[in-house]
Amino acid sequence: xxxxxxxxxxxxxxxxxxxxxxxxxxxxxxxxxxAAYAGLEELRAGRESSAVSKRRFAERRERLIDxxxxxxxxxxxxxxxxxxxxxxxxxxxxxxxxxxxxxxxATNEGIRTHCAVYPDRLCGLGVAPLRHxxxxxAALEHAVRSGLRGVEISSHAPDQPGGTVxxxxxxxxxxxxxxxxxEAVVFIHPWGCTLAARLDRWYLSNSVGQLVxxxxxxxxxxxxxxxxxxPRLRLLIAHGxxxxxxxxxxxxxAWLNRPEASGCRELPSTYLRRMWFDSLVYTxxxxxxxxxxxxxxxxxxxxDYPFDMGVDDPVQQVNEAVSDPxxxxxxxxxNAANLNLLPRSAPSPGNPAPGHR
Numbered sequence: 001x002x003x004x005x006x007x008x009x010x011x012x013x014x015x016x017x018x019x020x021x022x023x024x025x026x027x028x029x030x031x032x033x034x035a036a037y038a039g040l041e042e043l044r045a046g047r048e049s050s051a052v053s054k055r056r057f058a059e060r061r062e063r064l065i066d067x068x069x070x071x072x073x074x075x076x077x078x079x080x081x082x083x084x085x086x087x088x089x090x091x092x093x094x095x096x097x098x099x100x101x102x103x104x105x106a107t108n109e110g111i112r113t114h115c116a117v118y119p120d121r122l123c124g125l126g127v128a129p130l131r132h133x134x135x136x137x138a139a140l141e142h143a144v145r146s147g148l149r150g151v152e153i154s155s156h157a158p159d160q161p162g163g164t165v166x167x168x169x170x171x172x173x174x175x176x177x178x179x180x181x182x183e184a185v186v187f188i189h190p191w192g193c194t195l196a197a198r199l200d201r202w203y204l205s206n207s208v209g210q211l212v213x214x215x216x217x218x219x220x221x222x223x224x225x226x227x228x229x230x231p232r233l234r235l236l237i238a239h240g241x242x243x244x245x246x247x248x249x250x251x252x253x254a255w256l257n258r259p260e261a262s263g264c265r266e267l268p269s270t271y272l273r274r275m276w277f278d279s280l281v282y283t284x285x286x287x288x289x290x291x292x293x294x295x296x297x298x299x300x301x302x303x304d305y306p307f308d309m310g311v312d313d314p315v316q317q318v319n320e321a322v323s324d325p326x327x328x329x330x331x332x333x334x335n336a337a338n339l340n341l342l343p344r345s346a347p348s349p350g351n352p353a354p355g356h357r
Contacts, residue, residue: 013333015302044209049200077314079315111126126139127143167188168221188237213242214242218241
């Protein structure tokens, strides 16, 4: 849990890095519902962005599926450990409960196998399908039993008929409870903005949509009292939490002035110090603002490897942006270690990991 920042040396840990699993694609490509899912993805992104994304995926496929290539890129970027999660394009939240369970097992096992090639450099996160809360709990338990550190989830899931499962939905309480009991990390990484076709050009579906989804999802967790009911939750948030950390004053003002906005026990801004955020915010100014909002113990290194909305030099960016060496060291590794986001055979402090030249 949050504590004092220390200057102790820990391996450099990139907590936001993805893999793509061919075995998951094989399970869904001929299933009813897949074509509609692909159509919705194109509607949200627009044809131009969809075409660019397909080309970029082909260019990066080896980095997504080959552990050796991953290690080579990590070493060049001075990253000693990576926490690997599946590409959010493989959530497949349209799946029925039976298929969702099958996909969760395949994803968990696929990530475990990928990481096992370099067990001292890689550890992983599984998945938990939010659309089916009972399956989500079983998937979380399966992930932890498989040796993974927790699960990756989206900001919401489709519900029947035509609704949405929000992260404040009481049906998800068993998932939050079990995650706290297991001390499992829950990595929130949105996929699919509900603004849909309003963001279908200029790649707004990602550059704006992801950040909107974070703001909505985290507001549900805060105002919905989820963090009050489950204080042991270890929530890791991608993309620096999106727009929410920059807009805390408005949330606090609503909580103070509107009776229906007082669903949480404390001022909304205080809850950011109960979550962890990756450093993927691109500019020193944004990183400084995130440190002020969440606190230096709550930031961890993130690259979004190997996608084009990620960064190739996350360690260098933190080193250049953060002048305090103790805070920079905490972001590079110590905070991730406090979250137990290290392989069981992680590199010893001060010693180069295998593969470093």
